Amino acid sequence: MSMSSLIKCAAAAALLAAGAASAQNFDVSIPWGPSEFHTQNAMRFAEEVGKVTRGAVTMKVHPGGALGIKANESVRAIEDRVVPMAEFAGFQNVGDIPLLGIESLPFLVDDYEQLRVMHGFARPSWEAALAKRGQKVLYVVPWPSQNFFTKRPVKTIDDLKGVRMRTYDRLTADMVTAIGMVPQQMNNPDIVPALASGRLDAVMTSGTTAVAQKYWEFLKHTYNTNHLWASNLMVIGNDAWNRISAENRAAIEKLARDLEPQFWDVSRGEHSRRMGELRTNGMTVEVASPELLARMRTVTRPMWDQFAKTAGPEGAKILADYRARTGKQ
Secondary structure (H helix, E strand, C coil): CCHHHHHHHHHHHHHHHHHHHHCEEEEEECCCCCCCHHHHHHHHHHHHHHHHCCCCEEEEEECCCCCCCCHHHHHHHHHCCCCCEEEEEHHHHCCCCHHHHHHHCCCCCCCHHHHHHHHHHHHHHHHHHHHHCCEEEEEEEECCCEEEEECCCCCCHHHHCCCEEEECCHHHHHHHHHHCCEEEECCHHHHHHHHHHCCCCEEEEEHHHHHHCCHHHCCCEEEECCCCCCEEEEEEEHHHHCCCCHHHHHHHHHHHHHHHHHHHHHHHHHHHHHHHHHHHCCCEEEECCHHHHHHHHHHHCHHHHHHHHHCHHHHHHHHHHHHHHHCCC
């Protein structure tokens, strides 16, 4: 080999070594199991990040809380640099950022269209609050319509009296208390053990989680209540984000913008798909009765006013603007 060829080979090797050394590798903590659609979305996002950055940035998704981060610890875990990235449900982190729970106020949001309106008002505040804690939001995707899963049939609000219901946070605990149930706050991984031990009589969640956790082994009835909406945020710590080149940051931001509507479409298709799987496995599936829904709305409606009083001027304005835009009374 000629001297010029040797020099070229050495230069190429040096460039490869420099590229490998500068590659950014990030672990992503996710509390949901590997089969849930949010996890699948995250895995697709990670794959596409590798492509648009030509391997300069890689993200490894760790589902099922494998990194030891609970869903309600995600904001603090990123802030403390325990993990560089995480996806988490906003409602499960209201202890750190109360405004993340505004979309979960009972019966405030009816559908995906109203949820987009809500996000238009609330998302800038979410992003600003997380930025103060050294974090950047990459994308936000909602869970599908919510349901009550119960052991016994439920026709009226009296059928729920004393039922031990899984809740997410203070807001949902207040909601089930107003209805007459007994709140049992817990994260997703704790639900099945609680059902198996008899600690829980009922669960509120999406059909996605119900199928993933095989609720038909413990519960018999599904009622689509659509009582709240909840969204997940994919977030990266600024310390990690700033280590990425400006070119690749721009590419990742564009990718997130492009994929977010597609991830919303995945969410839209989840409800009917999962309801079908629950039926196949022997659960009854029906819309909650008009009487039950009317009573649930009545007894939980004061929570809107309470939120407006306690959320500060910013939260009160978001709620007022949303209600004015959607005509929600």
